[in-house]
Amino acid sequence: MNPLLRLALRLVSLARFDVREDYERVRHLQRQLAALPVARYRSPTWDTFSDSGTGRRVPVRVFTPREQRRDELLLFFHGGGWVTGDIESYTPACATMADLTGCRVASVDYRLAPEHPFPAALEDCYGTARRLLEDPRRAGLEDADQIVLMGDSAGGNLAAAVSLLLRERGHRPPSRQILLYPVTHWDHDPETSPFPSVRHHGEDYRLTNTEIQDYFEMYAPDPEQRKNRLVSPLMATDLSGQPDTLMITAELDLLCDEGEAYARALEAAGNRVRLHRVQRALHGFITLPRFARPLREAYEVIDEFLEADGPASP
Template identity: 35%
Template sequence: MSLHPQVKSLLTMFEARNLPPIEEQPLQAARSGFTLMTQKLNTKEDIYKVEDRVIKGFKNDIKLRIYTPSEPKHLPALVYFHGGGWVVGNLDTHDALCRSLANEAGSIVVSVDYSLSPEEKFPVALEDSYVATKWVADHADEVGIDRQFIAVGGDSAGGNLAAVVCYLADIRKGPSISYQFLFYPSTGYAKTDSYEKYGENYNLNKSTMRWFQEQYLNSVDDMMNPLAAPMLIPDHETKKLPPAYILTAEYDPLCDGGENYATKLKNAGVDTTYVCSSGMIHGFLCMTNPLDDAKKAIKDVAQHLREQYIKRVERSQV
């Protein structure tokens, strides 16, 4: 499919702003600008309850935002890691997305404000994400979560963290993760066809991706670490990972990486659903005001989560 007309209009609007790329802005300005942009591109839904908490992280305190769509009695849970190249992004940039996911799925969503780079480099963000996931599992009864179904999810860099948290949970023998939802995830650092084809002028550029990697990783050696690049998780470990729903965007430099990871999981025998959103660009789930397909994709993800939870409950009752 060709680039969606709504995406074309949005890219034209981005171009007209004539802002320097993220990597050429002062760090705090880049973070503030990313927050303002996402808030303009989305409308927050009302939800039954939103609660902020602070827990002890790997090195620093971690803020959690808990979205509860209804009376919290044994609801499934999604622990969510925001995108932003491990450098920008926060609870507010993905507030609208988490509200929508919680409402549509009838699931508690716990958004994690993990430590950002370059202040804290790899693996601090990953360890924070693991700590937060373990906290949710340990406090499931308190929060109103059905511990039979605790999933992890994230977009872009957050999808990277979600994928690797699943690997860490297996290595460390817990917590139990029922499902992984990866939205246009960063799965490795090898150059792909989509990276070369869509690495300029489609919202996420090669120069920005290189800059994100430089901020997050300590050295090029980290690129070969499966805790930074889930495509490198050994095959004998891959087969132990939880079922997955992987969503990519057709005009995204990360598209092939997400598809390749879905293939890796399938080849290892992991139940995997792969969806590529035609005509869309990187980050489109956080662009619901201008993009109708973003709203539809969120509904589809939420429906899949509901269905998987129902199946899990039914299996437990047999």
């Protein structure tokens, strides 16, 4: 990385906000930035709701690409440490996602911590996915195999957990999932973490060890709960029967190694996995402008994954 850019990122890291005290302000700022004229999206959108199965109606925003080239629906769970982010702040990213993949994108507005700690977000995402997989006609689809789970960061964590939970409960899993730099492990203390990227990239860049620890404590207040496979998918003892998976990690992200470890664990359990690391990329690059190199590279890989032959037979 350019030394000047590295220095700039380090200075930014020294001026971090306090997640616990400032999360509401961060949410507001994210929505304001997403609404700026320079970030206006051109993909047609509409809002709908999904019955979570518990009587709760989960807001979903659907994005239609300017040129629809595929029949797949990307069921997307946004990032933000389970605490920030929503369908408003992720609207520019989802509009870009729709245009660059040629797919419709359904962005799920799951409940956030600390007001709604684990398992609220998972319940919303799981319920939405299960309903659509059981009846794809709700989304205008002919086949559930056209539904692809996708998430970034905490949303990638939720996508992985939804796939685990669907298999465990005997429901139809998705045929494919796309996990972007997901959280898969509970320990991000540089003194005890098993992953070098936590020690190498946990202080200078986009996401810090302290921030992710704060997010974890707000999402899953009980320390033992954080080791639950549905909070930390790498803790799962049975990863068989999971969807074909595309794992995309960022080289300069403290979550890089744990995401790649999860990809290897899925493959070792007999699943089809493609792993791609975006070099010189930071955490959260999916929200960058569409001309950004890391984002373009990631969508080239996503395009290849979606173009590949259908999922393997069970």
